[in-house]
Amino acid sequence: MTSGTPAGGLHDELRTVDEELAELRRTVTQLRADIGDNSGPNDPEDVGAAITSAEEQEALIGVLEARRERIQAKLAEG
Numbered sequence: 001m002t003s004g005t006p007a008g009g010l011h012d013e014l015r016t017v018d019e020e021l022a023e024l025r026r027t028v029t030q031l032r033a034d035i036g037d038n039s040g041p042n043d044p045e046d047v048g049a050a051i052t053s054a055e056e057q058e059a060l061i062g063v064l065e066a067r068r069e070r071i072q073a074k075l076a077e078g
Helices: 007-036 044-077
Strands: none
Touching: 007 044
């Protein structure tokens, strides 16, 4: 490995990222479902806040997916 990080550490990091991604995806799915079926917020301000929260979670998912790809690339090098 050129990065100096043991492969076991990378596997642990990859597992952590995968767990975080799964949790964020569940959260976004639930937020979107709540917004769509009116079981969530009904006030326009609250709906806007829920949409913003879902979008922020989706942006974080994008960051974690990029991190996951970098880890997988490092593992493939090793």
